[in-house]
Amino acid sequence: MSQVTILDVSLRDGSHAVRHAFTEAQVRAAAKGLNAAGVRYFEVSHGDGLGGSSLQYGLSATDELKLIEAAASECTNSDVSVLLIPGIGTKQDLQNAVTAGAKMVRVATHVTEADVAAQHIQLGRELGLKTVGFLMMAHMAPVEKVVEQAKLFESYGAEVVYVTDSAGAMLPQDVTVRVEALRDALTCDIGFHAHNNLSMAMANTVAAVQAGATFIDGSMRALGAGAGNTQTEVMVSVLEKYGYATGIDLYKLLDVATDVIAPIMQQPQEITAGSLVLGHAGVYSSFLLHAQKAAQQFGVDERDILMTLGNMKAVGGQEDLIYEVAQQLQRA
Numbered sequence: 001m002s003q004v005t006i007l008d009v010s011l012r013d014g015s016h017a018v019r020h021a022f023t024e025a026q027v028r029a030a031a032k033g034l035n036a037a038g039v040r041y042f043e044v045s046h047g048d049g050l051g052g053s054s055l056q057y058g059l060s061a062t063d064e065l066k067l068i069e070a071a072a073s074e075c076t077n078s079d080v081s082v083l084l085i086p087g088i089g090t091k092q093d094l095q096n097a098v099t100a101g102a103k104m105v106r107v108a109t110h111v112t113e114a115d116v117a118a119q120h121i122q123l124g125r126e127l128g129l130k131t132v133g134f135l136m137m138a139h140m141a142p143v144e145k146v147v148e149q150a151k152l153f154e155s156y157g158a159e160v161v162y163v164t165d166s167a168g169a170m171l172p173q174d175v176t177v178r179v180e181a182l183r184d185a186l187t188c189d190i191g192f193h194a195h196n197n198l199s200m201a202m203a204n205t206v207a208a209v210q211a212g213a214t215f216i217d218g219s220m221r222a223l224g225a226g227a228g229n230t231q232t233e234v235m236v237s238v239l240e241k242y243g244y245a246t247g248i249d250l251y252k253l254l255d256v257a258t259d260v261i262a263p264i265m266q267q268p269q270e271i272t273a274g275s276l277v278l279g280h281a282g283v284y285s286s287f288l289l290h291a292q293k294a295a296q297q298f299g300v301d302e303r304d305i306l307m308t309l310g311n312m313k314a315v316g317g318q319e320d321l322i323y324e325v326a327q328q329l330q331r332a
């Protein structure tokens, strides 16, 4: 039976969905449950990674180091991962996260900008962390480019390279060609991270695993940016039915999803007009709540903001454009 390693991102991608308001008690309870269920890795950080708490990305209610420390203190089987986007998080942030108990780092860049991650990936290895490269907005680059950038990550020392469908814009064949190409070109493991904006997250996840990905992300109750991620507890069941081993106790995972995650959710995780447009136009999922706020502020339609950003090929880090676009639409 082939083994798939599932990484739960509820406590990081889900941070976008709860406007970065996780409390220490919530994180501790979720961490305890994930550890009991046998989830090998789970991620804890601001939605935009270490150092993300800011006016630009949204202020965290609780210092993320406290959240990482609380999560790590519950772990006997699982390890805590942190996300680091160079330029938002620093090498010092990573060192602090390790002191707080993190054992894995995922260094994330736009799909064409892997070269900015060299120092952070090298530091991850020096600190003895499981070190991962995370190519965001992978739908925006052709396969050859994704391979070129993934090879850079591997050359810096990444032990896993992820194809990340940040916008939930991919179809299964987009996933298959990218993962197969990486599997042929790299010796390290391949991972996949989905968003469900077009209701394709599970189909894309299955395509990724069948193409050779062995690390897969999910979030409980799909708690993540936009329409959320592949739902972890459903994925455990689906992958088992396909004959893959996850090592996760489904009942224990369902308990965390029901007793801890569901009560935290500020709204049901569903495909709304805005999240659908994210996938349709290929826009970063974390832009959704910012676009809704800008739509209200300027009295314009959130769909028009997101569609315009998609046409402009806006990428992560350009959050200020959301408000500029809203203002231009108001004036038009």
Ligand SMILES: CC[C@H](O)CC(=O)C(=O)O
Binding pocket: 013, 047, 048, 049, 108, 136, 137, 164, 165, 166, 167, 193, 225, 285, 286, 316
């Ligand atoms: C803003 C970072 C982003 O949320 C990372 C991620 O999960 C993605 O690109 O999908």
Ligand SMILES: [Mn+2]
Binding pocket: 013, 166, 193, 194, 195, 224, 225, 285
């Ligand atoms: Mn994501």
